[in-house]
Amino acid sequence: MDWLERAATLRQWTKGGARAPHKPLLLLYALSRFQEDADGELFYSAVEEDLKRLLAEYGPPNKTTPAYPFHHLVSDGVWEVRTAHGPGSPGSAVRDLRAAGAAGRLTPELRAAMRREPSLLGRMVRVLLDQHFPPSLHGELCEAIGLELEPAETDGLSPARRRRGRRMRELVLTAYEYQCAFCGYDGRIGTVPVGLEAAHVRWWAFGGPDDVDNRLCLCSLHHKLFDKGVLGIGDGHHILVSQHFVGRSPAAREHVIALAGRPLIGPQPGVHPVATRHRSWHTDQVFHGATRPAANLPRSRSRGGSGSRPQVSPRTPTG
Template structure:
C-alpha cells in the first residue's frame, strides 16, 4: 500500500475553490501524537481545543469545527474512530463525538507500516506540508502539531510532478527593485540582498503558478505575516491589515498596523504587475479579514 499516495490524495470538501485543510491538519496532528506515543488513542474531547487552534491558525478565515475531519478522515483509510459502543464513528456532530466518548488514532495498517519503516512518518508529513501549505509556515506548523522531523525528511518533495522555478526569486526581486512591496525594506550585505523573498500570492502548494504576476517581493517578516493572513492586498492594491492582529509595542505598530491602506511599492515599469485573480484568491482564501481602516498620516 502506498501511504504517501494516500496522504497526497485525501478526499476534501470543496466549494467554489475554498481551501479545506481540515483533514491534512488532523493527520499532521495525529502523526505528531503518534511520534510521542505510538499506542495512544486521541479522545475527541481531549484534543478538540488543540484541533480548533490548528484550524484557526492554518485554516481558512471562516469558522470550522474539528468534528468534521475527526469523523470523515476514516473514509481515507488512514484513521480509525472508536466509541464506548465499539468501532466506528458516531457522526460528524460535536455533541455526538463528545457524548459517545469518541477516540481516534492512525489506522492499524498505517501504524504497522510506521513500525516497519519509521522514516515513513517524516515522508508523509512532508507530503502533507508541501501539498497544502507554503514553506514559510512548515516549521511552525510542525511545532504546533508536535512533529519533530529530521533534516533529511524536510527536503522539498515534488507534489503532482510539478517543479518550482529556480529563477522566480531573482525575477521577482528584480521586478520590485530589491525592496519589500509592503514596507520598502532593501537590506544588503555588499551586493547581496538579505531578508528579501519571493512570496507566492496564490500558494504554489495549491496550484498557484511560478510567475511574477503571482508573486511579491517581501521582507522575511511581511512574507510570514502575508502567508499567515495577517496582511493582504485589496482591490486597489493597497495593504490590508487584519483587525484580528494585536500588537501593542511600537515595533508592532510601525511594522504592521501602520501598513494599513499603504499602496504597494513596485513593480518597476515594463514588468508584470500582481494579477487581480491571484490577489483575489489570497484575499478570499488566506487573509483573516475584516481589515483595519487606513492609518491617518
C-alpha cells in the same frame, strides 16, 4: 500500500481553489501524537481545543469545526474512530462525538508501516506540508503541532510534485527592484540581498503559477505575516491589515498596523502587477477577518528613488 499516495490524495471538498486543510491538519496532529505514544488514542473531547486552535491559525478564514475531519478522515483509510459501543464514528456533529466518548487514531496498518519504516512518518509530513501550506509556514506548523523531525526524515519523493522555476526568485526580486513591496526594506550584504523573499500570492500548493503576476518581493517578516493572513492586498493594490492582529509595541505599530491603507510599492514599469484573480484568492482563502481602517500616519516613505514609487493601480505592460 502506498501511504505517501494516500497522504497526497485525501478526499477534500474543493471548489474554485478553496482551501480545506481540515483533514491534513488532523493527520499531521495524529502523526505528532504517534511520535509520543504509538498506540495511544485521541479522545475527541481531549483534543478538540487543540484542533480548533490549529484550524483557526492555519485554516481558511471561515469558521469550521474539528468534528468534521475527526469523522470524515476515516474514509481515507489512514484513521479510525471508535466509541464505547465499538468501531465506527457516531457522526460529524460535535455533540455526538462528545456524548459517545469518541476516540480516534491512525489505522493499525499505518502504525505498523511506520514501525517497520521509521522514515515514513517524516515523508508523509513532507507530502502534507507541500500539498497544503506554503514553505514559510512549514517549520512553524511542525513546532505548533509538536512534530520533531530530523532533516533526513523529510527527504524523499513526494508524489506528483510540480517543479518551480529556478530563476523565478531572481526575476521577482528584480521586478520589485530588490525591495519589500510592503515596507520598502532593501537590505544587502555587499551585493547580496538579505531578508528578501519571492512570495506567492496564490499559494503554490493551490495551483498558484510561478509567474511574476502571482509573486511579490517581501521581507521575511512581511512574507510570514502575508502567509498567515495578517496582511493582504485590497482593491487599488492597497495594503490590508487584519483587525485580528494585535500589537501594542511601537515596533508592531510601525511595521504592521501603520501599513493599513498604504499603496503597495509596485514593480517596475512594464512588469505585470499582482493579477486580480490571485489577489482575490488570497483575500478569500488566507486573509483573516475585517480590515483595519487606514492608519492616520504620514504615508511618505522618505526613501527616495524608485523605492518610494507606490502602485496605485495595475499597469499595462509595455513590453
